[in-house]
Every structure is written in structure tokens, then in C-alpha cells.
Amino acid sequence: MCAVATKTFEYGQKEIDGLSAADPVLGDYILRRGKVERVIIPELFPALVHAIVGQLISVKAVKTIWNRMQAAFGDISPERLAASSADDIQRCGMTMKKALCIHQIATQVASGEFDLEGLRHLPEAEVTARMTALPGIGVWTAEMLLMNCLERSDILSWGDIAIRRGIMNLYGLPDLSKEQFEQYRLRYSPYGSVASIYLWEISFRQADADGAGTPN
Known part of the structure; x- marks a missing residue:
């Protein structure tokens, strides 16, 4: 078996500080959670x-x-x-x-x-x-390639249910419209990919706490 090579998505204090300044709620979560490593395939x-x-x-x-x-x-x-x-x-x-x-x-x-x-x-x-x-x-698959291979910095996918659930969990929203999503996407820009990493983390942790399957 020949394992496919992987690495972690590269980001640092600049991205964390930028997101924290743009959105204190997400910034507070990042501060409490610490750095999340996202494994990608280059x-x-x-x-x-x-x-x-x-x-x-x-x-x-x-x-x-x-x-x-x-x-x-x-x-x-x-x-x-x-x-x-x-x-x-x-x-x-x-x-x-x-x-x-x-x-x-x-x-x-x-x-x-x-x-x-x-x-x-x-x-x-x-x-x-x-x-x-x-x-x-489709668009979701292209966006996953942009982020999880090409390491583009500003990818936040509306088509990813876990991203949407992460936003809803973080801000206590009962639902999320496309218009609301776009407002968050613009707020996180140009560090949407790092925001995605934390929103996935929020979604997966909530799914584990609920005993539900991990969304994708």
C-alpha cells in the first residue's frame, strides 16, 4: 500500500488576527479552541x-x-x-x-x-x-480542490452542509439563508478558508456531542 502524501493547510497569526478583528464571535472560539490542523492532499x-x-x-x-x-x-x-x-x-x-x-x-x-x-x-x-x-x-467539489489541495485562502462553500451547520451553531441560528451566508462570507474574506477550518470543527464537535453522524 502506497499512502498518498498529505500536509497541513498553512496559516498563522495573520489569518487568526484578521478573522478575530472581523468577527469577535469567531475570534473568541479560535482563542478558546487553539489552532486546528487541517490535513490536505497537495x-x-x-x-x-x-x-x-x-x-x-x-x-x-x-x-x-x-x-x-x-x-x-x-x-x-x-x-x-x-x-x-x-x-x-x-x-x-x-x-x-x-x-x-x-x-x-x-x-x-x-x-x-x-x-x-x-x-x-x-x-x-x-x-x-x-x-x-x-x-x-459540481461547484462544491471544485471548491474542495481549491482549498484542500491548492490552499487558496478565501474558500467558504455554501454547498457544504457542515460549513452551514458550523455557522448556525456558532451564532445560535435556527436556519441560514443564502443571503445571510454571503454576509458571513464577506466578513471572513480574505481568510474564508481558515474560517472554514474552524466552522468544520464546530460542526463536527456538535455532531459528536449529539451522537449524530459527521456531516460532509
């Missing part, structure tokens, strides 16, 4: 596969499937997965729809039809536009 293709696996399932389920994939394929590379079948990929525990999506994208990247590495230096809007042209990729 290689684009395995990061994309991991994001696809994570669509609409719990973090626990993602870990199980991801471990099975690494055990089955070793190198999570476009060449390795393109040479496999969608059935092989699906046997790791995901839906066939996701398996077909991963196989199709692996084939496009391996053949050079899609330049995945070319995304590294593009602006967020262009990355999202190119990613969502791929099969099975």
Missing part, C-alpha cells in the same frame, strides 16, 4: 479523487473508502485508475456513478485531454469553470 489528482469520494457522504465513510482505494491501487494516479475498470473502483465501496466519474476523469487526465496541473496558477473562477465541465464535478 497532489491534484488524488485530491480530486478524494473530493469526489467525499460527495454527500460522512467523513467516516470517506476514510473507509479512501483506505480501501489506497490498498487496492497503491498509487492513486490517473494512469493507474485509467488502466483499471469502473467496477474495480466501485468495489472500494462507492457508488457506480462516482466510480464512472473517477474513471472517466482519470482517462482524460492520463491522455492529456484535460490539463489538471494547469489549474494550479489559474484564478478561482477559472478553476471552477474548468472543473465543473468534467463529468460528475
